[in-house]
Amino acid sequence: MMKTIIRLVIVLGLTSMVAAAALAEVYTYTQPRIARHRQEALERAIFTVLPGVTSYRDTAVAGRTIYAGYRDGALAGYAVPAAGGGFQGTIGLMCGLSAHADTMVGLTVLESVETPGLGDKITKGPFIRQFAGLNVAGDASYVKNRRPNTPLAPGQIDAITGATISSAAVTRIINGVLADIRPALTAEEVR
């Protein structure tokens, strides 16, 4: 009886040890590459949402890591990662803010599992471009069924037909993160 148990323990222990050794080997090979892909994706997002920026530095504002972008040594804006619930899962955004934190200069979607063909239009140009130049001194909001000759209010975007929840989620996520960091950014500009 005792002999059987010891045999079982040894077999499972050895199997686990061999598996762990193999995994450790693969991990040391793949981890630097995975980290580099993540870094590249982050930089791509920062340079997309802050057009014309040549370098960036990460800073901590209100307990969040945000990225201050510089053009020729002068502060040009902030890239702010934000995430929140969408229609089906998490929506991850990178928001580009002007140096005074009152206007958005760009937006890109880092992560989304919204419905293909409907909600996933939040990742496409026509929706995203609405955020370049959007006034966010106050809260951003969305409007549905806007008539063609009715102007948009400041901070307002057109929601996507058939994807109101996804459109609303994007403005809600932006408002949430801006409420967090706006006081700190306008009070003492991080330079």
Place this chain on the structure above:
Amino acid sequence: MPRQPVPLRQEFLKGLWDENPTLVQVLGMCPTLAVTNSIVNGFAMAMATGFVLICSNVVVSLVRKLIPNQVRMGAYMIIIAAFVTIADMVLAAQYPDISRALGPYVPLIVVNCIILGRAEAFASKNGVGRSLLDALGNSCGFLVSLLVLGTVRELIGTGGLFGHVFWGETVHPWLVMILPAGAFLTLGSAMGLINHLVARREAA
């Protein structure tokens, strides 16, 4: 080989058609339905699963006489989980886009019943050579099913293949085909077709 009158060729071919893991045995439905919304995703999933299936089948058949019967499931799971983790990490390191598209379905290969099924039903009772052929056959069968589903769904659901749209605006794509419902429609039709062919062959 102990009492195996089956010719080697048959060990490979059975997984491809007669015992096709998805379309005939109806195993591994989770990845089959979830990631076949495009042909590239289906291909990558089949490659990752095939890698795990081949490696685990070979290793299980190599150690089958060393592993006591009482803990064989646990030992198989450790072996399978190790290969799945390797596949997941290598995919994330080499093909980050595909890895992001497949999301949690690569780690979920661990619970794919094709793999544990072949380990328990075949590799634990057969030699390395036959286990390798069996795994190759099943992997190819899985690949074929995923490619068929991926092709049909991407073609009808987006109006193109490999991300290129063929007939653009002239034919409006059926969006439902790349949504979960499309997976069930396509899989059901494929199974029905196979059953029909088999029934006709048996009647003849």
